[in-house]
Amino acid sequence: MAQLKDVLKKPSSFYDEFLRKPDNYQQDTHYCPGCGHGILHKLIAEAIEDFGIKDRTIMISPVGCSVFVYYYFDTGNFQVAHGRAPAVATGIKRTHPDAIVISYQGDGDLAAIGGNNILQAANRGENITVFFVNNAIYGMTGGQMAPTTLLGQKTMTSPYGRKATWEGYPMKVSELLSTLEAPAYVERIALTNGKNLMKARKAVRKAIQAQIDGKGFSLVETLSMCPSAWRMTPVDAKKWVEEAMMKTFPLGVYKDVLDEREVGSWHRALETVPIEKYHEILGLAHEGMEVEGDVESVPKIFRNPKVLIAGFGGQGILLLGQTLAETGMRHGWNSTWIPSYGPEMRGGTANCHVKISSDPIGSPVVSEPNILIAMNKPSLERFEKDLAPGGLLIYNTSMIDIKPTRTDIEILPLPATEMADEIGSLRVANMVIIGAVLEKTKILQKDVVLDSLNAVVKHKKFIPMNSDAINKGMEYARNYKG
Amino acid sequence: MARIEVHKDHCKGCGLCIDICPVNVIETSKEINNLGYHPAQYKGEGCTGCTLCFYTCPEPDAIVVYRKD
Ligand SMILES: Cc1ncc(C[n+]2csc(CCOP(=O)(O)OP(=O)(O)O)c2C)c(N)n1
Ligand code: SF4
Ligand code: SF4
Numbered sequence A: 001m002a003q004l005k006d007v008l009k010k011p012s013s014f015y016d017e018f019l020r021k022p023d024n025y026q027q028d029t030h031y032c033p034g035c036g037h038g039i040l041h042k043l044i045a046e047a048i049e050d051f052g053i054k055d056r057t058i059m060i061s062p063v064g065c066s067v068f069v070y071y072y073f074d075t076g077n078f079q080v081a082h083g084r085a086p087a088v089a090t091g092i093k094r095t096h097p098d099a100i101v102i103s104y105q106g107d108g109d110l111a112a113i114g115g116n117n118i119l120q121a122a123n124r125g126e127n128i129t130v131f132f133v134n135n136a137i138y139g140m141t142g143g144q145m146a147p148t149t150l151l152g153q154k155t156m157t158s159p160y161g162r163k164a165t166w167e168g169y170p171m172k173v174s175e176l177l178s179t180l181e182a183p184a185y186v187e188r189i190a191l192t193n194g195k196n197l198m199k200a201r202k203a204v205r206k207a208i209q210a211q212i213d214g215k216g217f218s219l220v221e222t223l224s225m226c227p228s229a230w231r232m233t234p235v236d237a238k239k240w241v242e243e244a245m246m247k248t249f250p251l252g253v254y255k256d257v258l259d260e261r262e263v264g265s266w267h268r269a270l271e272t273v274p275i276e277k278y279h280e281i282l283g284l285a286h287e288g289m290e291v292e293g294d295v296e297s298v299p300k301i302f303r304n305p306k307v308l309i310a311g312f313g314g315q316g317i318l319l320l321g322q323t324l325a326e327t328g329m330r331h332g333w334n335s336t337w338i339p340s341y342g343p344e345m346r347g348g349t350a351n352c353h354v355k356i357s358s359d360p361i362g363s364p365v366v367s368e369p370n371i372l373i374a375m376n377k378p379s380l381e382r383f384e385k386d387l388a389p390g391g392l393l394i395y396n397t398s399m400i401d402i403k404p405t406r407t408d409i410e411i412l413p414l415p416a417t418e419m420a421d422e423i424g425s426l427r428v429a430n431m432v433i434i435g436a437v438l439e440k441t442k443i444l445q446k447d448v449v450l451d452s453l454n455a456v457v458k459h460k461k462f463i464p465m466n467s468d469a470i471n472k473g474m475e476y477a478r479n480y481k482g
Numbered sequence B: 001m002a003r004i005e006v007h008k009d010h011c012k013g014c015g016l017c018i019d020i021c022p023v024n025v026i027e028t029s030k031e032i033n034n035l036g037y038h039p040a041q042y043k044g045e046g047c048t049g050c051t052l053c054f055y056t057c058p059e060p061d062a063i064v065v066y067r068k069d
């Protein structure tokens, strides 16, 4: 047990001033008088100060009354979506293994909406510390029933008292999580009398120390007073924790395998992958990468192509997009590709978005394409209106028996499916289209496209046919007189 | 002798410190503070430095305990 200091005062891991309130009220919290959150905050803050980890601690604020954790702790801070703190904590810890990552969550946040998040993080044995505040109610939203609400307890949404056959039993999170193998340490504490407060202090420190030692997942469940939503005085609330809550939620250590674990055994060092390895994984390891894009030779409207490709699932829509994106990348530009899978994948429309740009790309989503490729009728009907003025529409007349209506765009009708059939396979219709794109936009070079295909296509036997199809597409576009 | 200091303008008058003090040396002040509460106040002597009022207080800066003064 850590020694008590001679002077106990506000820990230095709290900010000097809490900026959320108007000038002279900046030293106090937003919590109601007697709220357990404040008590737990102080224990955590003291541990952070004593362990000297303020500069490498990252607190995750939940949704709930403790949403403002970040106003108080002078550490790194994230405020995250309801229940998602364990997922965000996982991401931070995995990318910053030396940070001390603390997830702070209420019972609505952790046990209701975030139930699966905490379960999975605990089961993966993330090397994080979770402080779980069980006050048997949703405080912030005005006192609705929580998964942890006691049987018989009256809340806004259980006005006659919680009934097992209607709302189920109070969820015992510590008991549940301690059945998993990965967690290192799980304890339930309370913030009532002196004895319990000292045990709580010890548990808070132990759970943080477990992470510092790289021993894996720890969770401390705190039975915490919510005098406001319980409609009690703070002192009565404290008594209610002892007389009612503790019967359903007995205090104690539910799991502790810390002594069995070696220091560092659950520390997951960040594995950095060398750049050549990325190339190998993505199948990029050849000369295509070296080609420099020559932006000046490209018609202005196509300098930063935003391509929307749509058609039936099975028309090679996604491969078409992938090949364009890959080719852009091999020219030395930035490129993105996102497929839109949907229930419409078979039969209806499938589409994908491609951006190629000499500037960094903010979002991969193409809402106003400057190149639209419509491989079937529904795609033309649906997306024609979205094309930017002056943009290029390429549509597959083999499958589309209507005509585009816009007059402010460039249009290339082309019988891609029939041409592909002549070449020898319906599957190369997408390559005919690529040929047309190359010819019209001048942004991509054919040999680079072929290199990209080599990386993207699994069945290499199609490659000669693809090359033929690209040539035919280019030729068609060159000779087309609109 | 140990003693405590209550920073009355950061106290919300919740009474938890008064309830927990084993030697009963904290009381409620008649004064109304900045936040609109009757803050806690030290009776002036008798503190043993047990620290419990510090740990039970939900406010970061309402109570300071000097254990060895
Ligand atoms: C996605 C989403 N769903 C619902 C809400 C509404 N909401 C805000 S706080 C809260 C529950 C908070 O209860 P708890 O986690 O027990 O924390 P407490 O306020 O009691 O500390 C809910 C349901 C929300 N903000 N976001
Ligand atoms: S509503 Fe309850 S949990 Fe929320 S600040 Fe008030 S006492 Fe604390
Ligand atoms: S330190 Fe202990 S004895 Fe002194 S005032 Fe606080 S609770 Fe009472």
Ligand code: SF4
Binding pocket: A034, B006, B010, B011, B012, B013, B014, B015, B016, B017, B018, B039, B040, B056, B057, B058, B059, B062, B063
């Ligand atoms: S516990 Fe803190 S906030 Fe509550 S009355 Fe005592 S000093 Fe004031």
